[in-house]
Amino acid sequence: MTKAEIVSSIAEKTGIEKVAIQAIVEEFMTVVKDSMTNGENVYLRGFGSFIIKRRADKIGRNITKNTSLMIPAHNIPAFKPAKTFMNDVKKGVK
Numbered sequence: 001m002t003k004a005e006i007v008s009s010i011a012e013k014t015g016i017e018k019v020a021i022q023a024i025v026e027e028f029m030t031v032v033k034d035s036m037t038n039g040e041n042v043y044l045r046g047f048g049s050f051i052i053k054r055r056a057d058k059i060g061r062n063i064t065k066n067t068s069l070m071i072p073a074h075n076i077p078a079f080k081p082a083k084t085f086m087n088d089v090k091k092g093v094k
């Protein structure tokens with residue numbers, strides 16, 4: 001499902017104009033991204049959590065040059081679904 005399909009679906013169900021829904025969806029994504037950029041996790045009860053995972057230093061390989069290189073520690077964004085969300089997806093419940 002694309003962002004446009006999400007906007008269309010919400011607009012159909014709520015009767016609100018697509019332009020307003022588009023602005024809300026865009027702002028939601030901006031708030032989540034800004035929060036995570038500032039080191040804060042985002043928790044949505046019953047849906048899941050947008051969390052920051054820390055990756056440690058590790059040694060990588062450049063197979064074309066047959067050399068080793070150090071990959072520095074870094075943070076990555078991740079999504080952890082809530083238990084109810086996971087159970088619904090497993091069961092195929094809408």
